[in-house]
Amino acid sequence: MSGRRSSSRGNSVSEEEINELISKLQSLLPASARRRGSSQASTTKLLKETCSYIKSLHREVDDLSDRLSDLMATMDHNSPGAEIIRSLLR
């Protein structure tokens, strides 16, 4: 069973396939979420961490959208783009 590749309909999942991508995923998560070992239990935990992480990134983007939109509302009408570009060149 462990050697079986995922069918095109994806009805079965081989551990090897998941572990391969899981290890790459591990390196993307914040350091506190990293786990050693590749047992099923830690795979589940890692996937759960990934779900939480994606949700927290979404919340951060929401929050940053709020802040950015407030900033843009207060910017000078004549040079909105210049302001931003200047800030980037710092």
Added chain:
Amino acid sequence: MHAPTSSRKFKKAFMEQLLVSLQVAGLTSKTMGLQERRDAVRLSSDVAMAVARGRAAPWARALVARHASERRNEALLRRILGGAGYESAAAAGRSRKIVRRSHGACRRKRIKSSVMAASSGSNGGAMVARRMVKKRLQVLRKLVPGGEALHGSFSLLSQVLDYVACLKTQVELMQRLCKGSPAAA
């Protein structure tokens, strides 16, 4: 297969597209409402990320399609993407292949996999863990744009990897814009 999503080239393209989109959105207008402005910033950021990533990534196409499927976004998206770009994004938003599979297929797939878990193997612990992995993958499907239209766990996890890398860049670039502005102090 994995594009260098944290590369300088990607960040540069993302930032450039972001600046263009923010300008085009006319966000300094005093007449724009709070919610409207905030939604326009979010849309600009999402679209910039998707455009910088490129049409090759299913999640990128699905993200733009999702925004295009709401009528109130049409005017802004037309300005950002151009007429042709908007039309193809709106068409993708209507197409169930890109955005989601039919509900029937999803139900069938879930039943099938739990049946497989129950009948396969003799190790009870592995069966339960395998089912939990499946559960987690289902949640991920909903979190990644277009995840529900993806076939197989391998492609889902590939998209998760790609999407998470780009999300981190999105946060980084938006933080830069917020910090950099003198008005932020």
